[in-house]
Amino acid sequence: MAWSQAHAGNPKIASDLDSADPASVVDVIVQFKQPPTEAQHDKVRNRGGRHKRDLSLIKGGHYSLPAGALADLAGDPDVAYISPDRPVSAALDYANPTVGADIAIKYGFDGTGIAIALIDSGLEDRPEFQSVPNAKGKTTSRLLYSQNFASSGTTVDAYGHGTHVAGILAGNGQRSSNNQAYRTFVGIASNVNLVNLRVLDKNGVATDSVVIAAIQRAIALKSQYNIRVINLSLGRPVYESYTQDPLCQAVEQAWNAGIVVVVAAGNSGRDNTQGTGGYATVTAPGNDPYAITVGAMKTEGTATRADDLIASYSSKGPALIDHVVKPDLVAPGNRIVSFIKQASTLYTSSNTLNLVPCSYYTTACTGMSTTYYRLSGTSMATPMVSAAAALMLQKDPTLTPDQVKARLMKTAGKTFPSFSTATDPVTGQTYTSQYDIFTVGAGYLDVWGALNSTDTLPGGTSAASPAAVRDPATGNIYVVNPATAVWGTTAVWGTTAVWGTTAVWGTSVFVGGSTAVWGTTAVWGTTAVWGTGGTQGFTAVWGTTAVWGTSQPASENTTIAINGEN
Secondary structure, eight states: OOHHHHSTTOTTBOGGGTTOOTTSEEEEEEEESSOOOHHHHHHHHTTTOEEEEEEGGGTEEEEEEEGGGHHHHHTSTTEEEEEEOOEEEEOOTTHHHHHTHHHHHHTTOSOTTOEEEEEESOOOOOGGGBOOOOTTSOOOBSEEEEEEOSSSSOSSOSSSHHHHHHHHHHOOOGGGOSTTBSOOOOOTTTTOEEEEEEOOOTTSEEEHHHHHHHHHHHHHTHHHHTEEEEEEOEEBOOOSOTTTOHHHHHHHHHHHTTOEEEEEOOSOTTOOTTSSTTTTOOOBTTTSSSSEEEEEEEOTTSSOSTTOEEOTTSOOOSOTTTOBOOOOEEEEOSSEEEEOOTTSHHHHTOOTTTEEEGGGTBSSOOSEEEEEEEEOSHHHHHHHHHHHHHHHHHHOTTOOHHHHHHHHHHHSBOOOOSEEEEEOTTTOOEEEEEOOHHHHTTOBOOHHHHHHOOOOOOTTOBOOOOEEEEOTTTOOEEEEOOTTBOTTSSSTTOHHHHHOOOEEETTEEOOOTTSOSOOTTSSSOTTTTSOSOEETTEEOTTSTTOOOOTTSOOSSOHHHHHHOOO
């Protein structure tokens, strides 16, 4: 009997382990029903395995063992779930006023006293991460702690992604603020502290166990450095329910520890290989209902948001398997100017669309800048929201992650066009986007609006994102809130207050409750997104066994991340 047939359908073994050769050694994450002890580790060792890393955060561990022993291990009553140690990939001049951050800066909200854990490709200290001068004019580094979890190297950024994200989070604008500058590139939270937990290697790749270990460390350091936010500008395809996914479970543990977790939605919104029109492409752990999942907008090179449009590559919901309504909101993420690490992989693979001419911001140099660089993707939109959360926590440190998420979503801008088109500057291909709840979520980040919100959550409620449910009798799609979620419980937090009442297609409205998100005459057919049949290893979005194939592009599509779009 073939190995894939030997344990196919075993609820304790992830389906993407079905094809593993029984004679091969595989790296897996084993989640136990109780925190593992040496006795649990021995159960793996006794089957020819090796314990590689403790993942106590999710009651699990990272192991290598023969694939042929997986079924036997799954039969142990102490084992809850076994999944591969899957690969994870990396996913400000106009952006600040677009989201209202410039107003926040004028009123003294700059993230002082709050720390953000940057789980990315690393970082090195530089002048832009110095603190605001004290009374004696002295500054100190805001890079409080660094640790490397990647397979090799130091805590310094070899890929270039983490440096760029950090600039959006926390850059103080020092190198673009002299008297010869036309523009200053300042991060959303320009005095926030940073904790650098490097997980991505020089190619922008990590694995689940490495990211989980970094999240585990962020929780351990929370009190020491006042870590209130984790930024995850990375992701991978969804393979199972978030209730089983070890990466999602780690995110929930951080959330429960009082840390806001902000995650990139992914950059596969153009992907129509499964006939979904780019829908159901949100990556993990952005599919988790507790995380704040962020899509990308284009500022169109202006400070006003009136002309801003969705980036066509921004991944869309609903999330696979659980059909969670994602993303939660959108923020600027296209052609964002921030720092670059020279000699990094991204910098050395750049083209002219990435480079920033010195003449764009200063007369102090000529040619192309070696300090600033343009990147695009939901990876760039995510730190906009992480920094906004830090500002909110600076103003009111008593806010819980659920309160931060709820206020961000309710105050998000809800004025969008019905449709827009975009052109890839490299391929020339044109894409059409529509502005529904699975594309823009609750709306466009408004930092100043969130800072001024005083709305509170009813006791015992959470800000978990709702799920979408299809009525097979009518073909209509409805938003259904978890029993403990705040949405819809009061007039303040009603579904229309958070997601708005803007029409998507003519008279169709994307509000929840008893109102259909849209009918069967929507822009895609009922057999594409909502069907029950699958193709090429991908069961339809609404199927109960929906799983991405292993060839699905990772969260950070290289072409999109580097080039952006028109």
